[in-house]
Amino acid sequence: MLPAQTLFDGHGDWLAHTLTLGGQSCPELPLALAAGGQLQRLDTGLLHYQPDHDATDAPALILSAGIHGNETAPIELLNDLVDDIVNGRLQPAIPLLLILGNPPAIIAAERFTDHNLNRLFCGAWQAYPDCYETRRAAQLEAVCRAFRKQHQGPLRHYDLHTAIRPSRREKFALYPFVEDRQPPDPELAFLTEAGIGTLLLQHGHGTTFSSFTAEQLDAESFTLELGKVHPFGQNDLSRIAGLESALTRVIRNEPAPRVTGDQPPEIFEVVHEILNTGDHFRFHIADDVANFTEYPPGSLIWEDDTTGYRVGPEPEAIVFPNPRVPVGHRVGLMVRRKP
Numbered sequence: 001m002l003p004a005q006t007l008f009d010g011h012g013d014w015l016a017h018t019l020t021l022g023g024q025s026c027p028e029l030p031l032a033l034a035a036g037g038q039l040q041r042l043d044t045g046l047l048h049y050q051p052d053h054d055a056t057d058a059p060a061l062i063l064s065a066g067i068h069g070n071e072t073a074p075i076e077l078l079n080d081l082v083d084d085i086v087n088g089r090l091q092p093a094i095p096l097l098l099i100l101g102n103p104p105a106i107i108a109a110e111r112f113t114d115h116n117l118n119r120l121f122c123g124a125w126q127a128y129p130d131c132y133e134t135r136r137a138a139q140l141e142a143v144c145r146a147f148r149k150q151h152q153g154p155l156r157h158y159d160l161h162t163a164i165r166p167s168r169r170e171k172f173a174l175y176p177f178v179e180d181r182q183p184p185d186p187e188l189a190f191l192t193e194a195g196i197g198t199l200l201l202q203h204g205h206g207t208t209f210s211s212f213t214a215e216q217l218d219a220e221s222f223t224l225e226l227g228k229v230h231p232f233g234q235n236d237l238s239r240i241a242g243l244e245s246a247l248t249r250v251i252r253n254e255p256a257p258r259v260t261g262d263q264p265p266e267i268f269e270v271v272h273e274i275l276n277t278g279d280h281f282r283f284h285i286a287d288d289v290a291n292f293t294e295y296p297p298g299s300l301i302w303e304d305d306t307t308g309y310r311v312g313p314e315p316e317a318i319v320f321p322n323p324r325v326p327v328g329h330r331v332g333l334m335v336r337r338k339p
């Protein structure tokens with residue numbers, strides 16, 4: 001067995017190893033890479049890369065995918081990056097925490113098994129009955145906190161997803177809400193470099209993974225939506241090649257390219273969050289409507305027997321319409337371009 005293969009117990013690559021174990025744990029295992037640095041298996045789907053040089057105050061990066069099990073393109077992208085690191089084609093210059101979020105859901109090819117993992121962060125997992133996802137949210141929080149403790153320089157977190165619906169803006173980023181914080185210019189430049197032309201600013205405290213790292217670990221965090229959900233093997237990774245090359249540059253700690261005249265991302269803000277209000281909730285958005293479809297002023301978006309929502313005086317667009325969520329959960333966001 002090649003030395004790098006010991007990390008994956010002979011199962012081929014990181015993804016194959018993760019899918020073999022699913023919800024089972026595996027022991028920690030450090031591996032000194034031939035090209036330098038140490039890649040440590042922390043547990044199933046969790047890797048920590050530590051460069052040989054002192055990196056206490058260096059920039060550090062958390063990269064996660066598969067928080068939703070059926071969002072396979074980002075899982076393939078992250079696994080490819082790990083493969084490049086393991087095989088010496090990509091030598092990281094910064095500390096990395098690499099995460100495949102929900103292995104049992106990846107095996108099941110489902111968004112989640114018992115509970116939507118991306119609603120369980122910032123301690124929200126404590127409010128639900130024990131299941132794999134509540135335990136995984138607690139573990140991911142602990143692993144990220146430990147990584148933060150070891151690396152006290154600037155921290156970035158990109159949580160990679162794909163969307164259920166098609167989108168009029170194929171790739172977009174979400175910036176979690178943190179009081180008095182705006183996305184800094186280098187992060188806007190990174191999104192442009194990665195071919196992500198739209199940024200949606202969240203409007204309030206969330207319990208997503210990126211909200212957790214932004215709020216509690218002082219990271220510059222983004223949820224990146226990278227196209228539409230497809231099964232493994234049916235993704236066209238050339239559509240996210242811009243992100244792969246931008247991430248490779250960040251991992252090598254190379255300087256950002258000089259401004260090329262590309263437009264910065266167009267910024268949107270949330271004007272209304274649609275929540276499932278229960279049995280009498282009626283949603284007036286059809287199942288085949290794409291993200292960022294615009295509705296004219298006055299359009300009725302949802303109602304129940306006591307209240308509802310109509311578009312305000314300017315057109316608004318819908319993002320993430322999905323009425324099949326538990327009561328109290330998000331059914332969609334109404335957004336508009338930030339003035």
Ligand SMILES: O=C(O)CCC(=O)N[C@@H](CCC(=O)O)C(=O)O
Nearest residue numbers: 118161163164165174208223320
């Ligand atoms: O397409 C959809 O409806 C959901 C795609 C997805 O998983 N999006 C994330 C966004 C997280 C955020 O708001 O930052 C999610 O819903 O968890």
Ligand SMILES: [Zn+2]
Nearest residue numbers: 068071161162
């Ligand atoms: Zn997702």
